[in-house]
Amino acid sequence: MNKRFLLLVMVIVLTFLGGIYTGLQFTTIMPQKNVTSGKAPQSAIKPETKELPEVAKTQSKVLMGYIQDFRDPNQVDYSKLTHVIFSFAHPTKDGGLLLNGDTALKNLRTTVANAKKTNTKVELAVGGWYHMNGGESYPYFKAAISSPASRTKLVNNLTSIAVREKLDGIDIDFEHPHSKADADNLAAFTKELSTQLHAKKKELSVAVNAKINAETLTVSGFVQYNSSMFKDVDHVNIMAYDGQWDGSYNAANLSPYPFTEKIVNYWSQLFDEQKISKEKLVLGVPFYAQPANPNIKQVSYGAIINQNPANASSDTINMNGTTYYYNGTGTMKRKTKLALDNGFGGMMIWELGLDAKGSNSLTSSISNTIKESINSPVKYYTVVKAN
Structure with missing residues (x-):
C-alpha cells in the first residue's frame, strides 16, 4: 500500500509540475493582448x-x-505660340540697322505688348530675302558681317534694340551663305551676338536653308554652314519649304511630306554627329500655296479656306485657273509628329498672317499636336538596381 501510495503521489506531482512548465512556455510564445506601449519588432x-x-x-x-512688319499685330492668337518673330530689321553694309518706317516700329511695340499678356516671347528677325532699299538682302548682310568693325557694329545695334524695345531675343536670317568665307563670317557674327545677348538673358535663333534639294532629295552644296555656329544659338529654324525652285520650277515641290522626311533625317544626323542637342532644331512649315502657273501669285492658306473650308483636309486645290499646292491640316499634323518623334524642339511657321481663322487654323492644328505629344502618359519605365 505504501509503495503504491508513494507512486501515485509522484505521478500527481510530476503532472502538476509539467502543467506549470507548459503554461509558462505558452505564455512566452503567444502575444499579449493588452499591450499598451512599446515598439513593433523589426x-x-x-x-x-x-x-x-x-x-x-x-x-x-x-x-x-x-x-x-506690315501685319496687324492684334490679329495674332499669341496664346498658341511660344515665340513670335517680328520680320524684318534690315542690315546696312556698314553694320547699321533699319526698320521699315514708323509703322513697323509701332507694330513691333504692339506685338511686344500683346505677347506679354500670354507670356509669349518676341524676337526681332534681321535679314530676310528682300531688302527695304531694293533687291535681295544678301549683299547687304554679307558686307555687314565680312569685317570685324561692321560686324561688331551690327551686333551692338541688335543688342541695343533688343534691350530698348524689351525683346526676348534676335533671329538671324541671312539667306544664304554661298561660300566657306560667308559661312565662317556668319559663324563669327553669331558667336559675338550670342555672347552679348546671352549675357542679358536674351535668346538667339538662326533661320537656315533646308539643305535638301526637293527635286533630287539629295543634300545641296549650294548653301554652306559652319557647324560651330549651331552651338551658339538657342534655336535653329529650318526653312523646310520653297522646294519649288529646286531645278526646274515645280509647284508640287513646295513642301511635300517626303521632302520634309529627308530634311529631318539630314539635320538629325548632323546634330548627332556634332553632339549638339536636337532640341535646338525647329521644323519650319509654309502657310501659303504655290501655283502650278508661275505667272500667277501665291495665295495664303487662309484664302483657300475662305473659298471652301473642306479644303483644309487636302494639299491641292484648283483655283484662279491653276492648281495650287499647300499643306493642309493632316499634313501639318504628320510633320509635327515627325519632328517631335525625331527629338526636335518644336515647329516654326512662315507666316502667321497667312493662316485661316477658326477651327481650320493651321497654328491650332500644330499647337494641339504638340500638346498631345507632351501630355502622352509614360507607359512604363525600367527600375535600376543600386550597386
Whole structure:
C-alpha cells in the first residue's frame, strides 16, 4: 500500500509540475493582448534597396511664328505660340540697322505688348530675302558681317534694340551663305551676338536653308554652314519649304511630306554627329500655296479656306485657273509628329498672317499636336538596381 501510495503521489506531482512548465512556455510564445506601449519588432528580412526609377523630364516644345512688319499685330492668337518673330530689321553694309518706317516700329511695340499678356516671347528677325532699299538682302548682310568693325557694329545695334524695345531675343536670317568665307563670317557674327545677348538673358535663333534639294532629295552644296555656329544659338529654324525652285520650277515641290522626311533625317544626323542637342532644331512649315502657273501669285492658306473650308483636309486645290499646292491640316499634323518623334524642339511657321481663322487654323492644328505629344502618359519605365 505504501509503495503504491508513494507512486501515485509522484505521478500527481510530476503532472502538476509539467502543467506549470507548459503554461509558462505558452505564455512566452503567444502575444499579449493588452499591450499598451512599446515598439513593433523589426523583421529579420531586409528588403533589397533599389534606386528610384529614372524617368526623363518632359521637355518644353516651341511653336515659333514669323509675322511680317506690315501685319496687324492684334490679329495674332499669341496664346498658341511660344515665340513670335517680328520680320524684318534690315542690315546696312556698314553694320547699321533699319526698320521699315514708323509703322513697323509701332507694330513691333504692339506685338511686344500683346505677347506679354500670354507670356509669349518676341524676337526681332534681321535679314530676310528682300531688302527695304531694293533687291535681295544678301549683299547687304554679307558686307555687314565680312569685317570685324561692321560686324561688331551690327551686333551692338541688335543688342541695343533688343534691350530698348524689351525683346526676348534676335533671329538671324541671312539667306544664304554661298561660300566657306560667308559661312565662317556668319559663324563669327553669331558667336559675338550670342555672347552679348546671352549675357542679358536674351535668346538667339538662326533661320537656315533646308539643305535638301526637293527635286533630287539629295543634300545641296549650294548653301554652306559652319557647324560651330549651331552651338551658339538657342534655336535653329529650318526653312523646310520653297522646294519649288529646286531645278526646274515645280509647284508640287513646295513642301511635300517626303521632302520634309529627308530634311529631318539630314539635320538629325548632323546634330548627332556634332553632339549638339536636337532640341535646338525647329521644323519650319509654309502657310501659303504655290501655283502650278508661275505667272500667277501665291495665295495664303487662309484664302483657300475662305473659298471652301473642306479644303483644309487636302494639299491641292484648283483655283484662279491653276492648281495650287499647300499643306493642309493632316499634313501639318504628320510633320509635327515627325519632328517631335525625331527629338526636335518644336515647329516654326512662315507666316502667321497667312493662316485661316477658326477651327481650320493651321497654328491650332500644330499647337494641339504638340500638346498631345507632351501630355502622352509614360507607359512604363525600367527600375535600376543600386550597386
